[in-house]
Amino acid sequence: VSSHLPLNVAIEPALDGLGDEWSSMVFPAHRPLLALAGTGRPDAKASRYLARCARVGHEPIGLALAELSANPRDAAEILSVYVAAPLRNGGIATRLLQELEQDLVRAGAPRIVGVYMTGKPAIRAVERVFAKCGFDAPVRRTIAVRFTPEEPSRCVWYQKARMPDGATIFAWNELTAGEREWLQTSPRASWIHPELQPWRFDEGFDPVSSVGMRKDGEVVGWAVNHVIAPGLVRFTVASMRPDLAARGASFPLYVASLQRLQGTGVMCTFVTAALFPPMNRFILRRVCPFVTFCGETRVVSKRLGHAADAGSHA
Numbered sequence: 239v240s241s242h243l244p245l246n247v248a249i250e251p252a253l254d255g256l257g258d259e260w261s262s263m264v265f266p267a268h269r270p271l272l273a274l275a276g277t278g279r280p281d282a283k284a285s286r287y288l289a290r291c292a293r294v295g296h297e298p299i300g301l302a303l304a305e306l307s308a309n310p311r312d313a314a315e316i317l318s319v320y321v322a323a324p325l326r327n328g329g330i331a332t333r334l335l336q337e338l339e340q341d342l343v344r345a346g347a348p349r350i351v352g353v354y355m356t357g358k359p360a361i362r363a364v365e366r367v368f369a370k371c372g373f374d375a376p377v378r379r380t381i382a383v384r385f386t387p388e389e390p391s392r393c394v395w396y397q398k399a400r401m402p403d404g405a406t407i408f409a410w411n412e413l414t415a416g417e418r419e420w421l422q423t424s425p426r427a428s429w430i431h432p433e434l435q436p437w438r439f440d441e442g443f444d445p446v447s448s449v450g451m452r453k454d455g456e457v458v459g460w461a462v463n464h465v466i467a468p469g470l471v472r473f474t475v476a477s478m479r480p481d482l483a484a485r486g487a488s489f490p491l492y493v494a495s496l497q498r499l500q501g502t503g504v505m506c507t508f509v510t511a512a513l514f515p516p517m518n519r520f521i522l523r524r525v526c527p528f529v530t531f532c533g534e535t536r537v538v539s540k541r542l543g544h545a546a547d548a549g550s551h552a
């Protein structure tokens with residue numbers, strides 16, 4: 239890999255935190271981490287942060303930021319890589335990442351991962367940079383879609399959705415305390431996947447669009463949503479008893495939830511869970527053609543050269 243940087247570019251590790259002059263180079267959510275970069279001080283989740291900075295003279299022109307988890311067996315994560323637009327395609331991001339990788343090796347990280355979302359113009363360049371740095375080819379992890387509540391009504395599954403016999407839809411805020419306890423304790427509710435337990439997502443759910451389904455006196459499914467920004471509803475978690483899901487009973491649940499949002503002017507977002515690949519296929523084939531935005535989150539990873547690292551992989 240070429241290491242011919244423009245002569246006046248200097249790349250150095252952050253040693254004692256980074257100031258506001260670097261904040262435009264990371265996502266807003268990562269800005270509070272800049273002050274910790276290179277200090278060895280942990281944040282609330284006990285992670286530490288390392289960064290490599292590129293400057294021309296005193297002027298910041300590029301930054302790569304990584305998170306080192308408190309668990310030494312976990313992969314370090316590249317949180318962001320950025321180079322000022324006029325200086326792109328000169329190898330600066332590649333050098334930032336290579337040098338940050340050396341810092342992470344010294345810190346003992348067994349592996350590095352990078353997670354990013356497609357749909358932005360820079361993705362080709364980002365993937366090229368990771369490839370040049372020896373990362374494995376990108377792997378799709380989740381699919382994120384953004385849609386108006388009206389758009390899915392053009393999907394075949396929406397039009398074909400039928401309620402199972404004897405089933406009714408109810409507003410999730412009408413779930414009774416008894417039903418809630420039954421879901422948490424009854425052997426008849428043991429089909430609920432731990433990642434999809436609705437009570438884990440109860441806090442602050444959207445009372446308008448969060449719905450459940452009852453059948454024969456039991457709660458058999460739910461779609462629990464949250465308003466995550468003004469005018470933006472996230473479809474957070476949905477689940478259906480497997481025998482009913484196999485007969486398409488999830489669809490009338492989604493339809494009921496969407497209908498409650500139609501005409502309100504909100505946008506919706508949904509990110510598939512990494513654990514359930516069939517959902518990725520469904521969203522790609524049956525939803526993406528009809529919606530405003532469809533993007534993938536992709537993961538790249540690279541094993542770092544430590545004798546102690548026997549075999550963990552993404």
Ligand SMILES: CC(C)(COP(=O)(O)OP(=O)(O)OC[C@H]1O[C@@H](n2cnc3c(N)ncnc32)[C@H](O)[C@@H]1OP(=O)(O)O)[C@@H](O)C(=O)NCCC(=O)NCCS
Nearest residue numbers: 318319320321326327328329330331332360362363364366
């Ligand atoms: C992605 C980014 C960091 C790359 O920085 P950079 O300093 O230009 O990267 P490098 O010069 O080291 O490498 C860029 C590579 O991508 C290639 N590239 C650029 N645009 C490309 C495109 N549209 N298609 C294919 N390859 C492309 C370049 O040719 C170069 O590869 P090469 O050396 O084989 O020619 C920079 O474009 C950026 O800051 N983008 C905006 C921020 C962003 O999206 N960051 C990532 C999200 S965390």
